[in-house]
Amino acid sequence: MLNLLKIEWLKIKKYPAFWWMLGIVALTYPGVNYMAYSFFKGLVNKKDMSGSIAQSLLGNPFAFPETWHSVAYFSSFFTMIPAILVIMIITNEYTFKTNRQNIIDGWSRNQFVTSKILDVAIISIVATLMYILTAAGYGFRLNSEAQGSWQEGITYIPLFLLQTFSQLSLAFLLGFVIKKSFIALGIFVFYFLILENMLLGILKWKNLSIGEFLPLEISDKLVPGPMFFSKFDEEGYSKAVTIINEHVIYTILFTTLIWFICYRIYAKRNL
Numbered sequence: 001m002l003n004l005l006k007i008e009w010l011k012i013k014k015y016p017a018f019w020w021m022l023g024i025v026a027l028t029y030p031g032v033n034y035m036a037y038s039f040f041k042g043l044v045n046k047k048d049m050s051g052s053i054a055q056s057l058l059g060n061p062f063a064f065p066e067t068w069h070s071v072a073y074f075s076s077f078f079t080m081i082p083a084i085l086v087i088m089i090i091t092n093e094y095t096f097k098t099n100r101q102n103i104i105d106g107w108s109r110n111q112f113v114t115s116k117i118l119d120v121a122i123i124s125i126v127a128t129l130m131y132i133l134t135a136a137g138y139g140f141r142l143n144s145e146a147q148g149s150w151q152e153g154i155t156y157i158p159l160f161l162l163q164t165f166s167q168l169s170l171a172f173l174l175g176f177v178i179k180k181s182f183i184a185l186g187i188f189v190f191y192f193l194i195l196e197n198m199l200l201g202i203l204k205w206k207n208l209s210i211g212e213f214l215p216l217e218i219s220d221k222l223v224p225g226p227m228f229f230s231k232f233d234e235e236g237y238s239k240a241v242t243i244i245n246e247h248v249i250y251t252i253l254f255t256t257l258i259w260f261i262c263y264r265i266y267a268k269r270n271l
Helices: 002-013 016-044 049-058 067-078 080-095 098-104 109-141 156-178 181-205 209-213 234-242 244-268
Strands: none
Touching: 002 109, 016 067, 016 080, 016 109, 067 109, 067 156, 080 098, 080 109, 080 156, 080 181, 098 109, 109 156, 109 244, 156 181, 156 244, 181 209, 234 244
């Protein structure tokens, strides 16, 4: 396992797209949260009564301990960026036939798929580290406004990691099956941005709860909207938090199924 990890790291670190995508994530996660923070400050800094009301209702979602939740939520909108990198990594294996070379060099088919799990894990961990740095940065900067210690709310760190790994695994499966980078990217972006949201809207309109089991929604439920979104719907927020543990199980099962499918496909695929 350690040898596979070393080999995959050697591949990734020499891959320019990895560093480009890392740079984009490094800019995007702080950037989108800065936009959300600026909007929040614009509300509470108003000189009239509305500013005072907003402050009393919202508190400070970017101070400890709420920063872990708020930053996880806003950052999760951009999982698509590392997902693009995952698709490019697996489709390049087929484009340049390095997957076949790995087998010729003595790897088993299972080892190849395991090495791809490590790729996805590395990228998920890097994305999570970016999230941690962003959340902690806001938290410590606004520490004087904190209502709790920094340790509170850190359960969102493993939840964000699991959510990211699950969604990147889905992106991997798509690239793994299709093998063509442009087609796989197009399908994933369309589904991520449009199709699933459209399906969710239709299912909610028809009052069908099955929408929470759509491929991305399963893990999206791990990081519900922050508390300040739900000041007028505390019952809805409480329900969203309550089902997190259920969706941890669903997400693990779904992600395990994805990788089981990958192992089965590659065991029978003609190289």
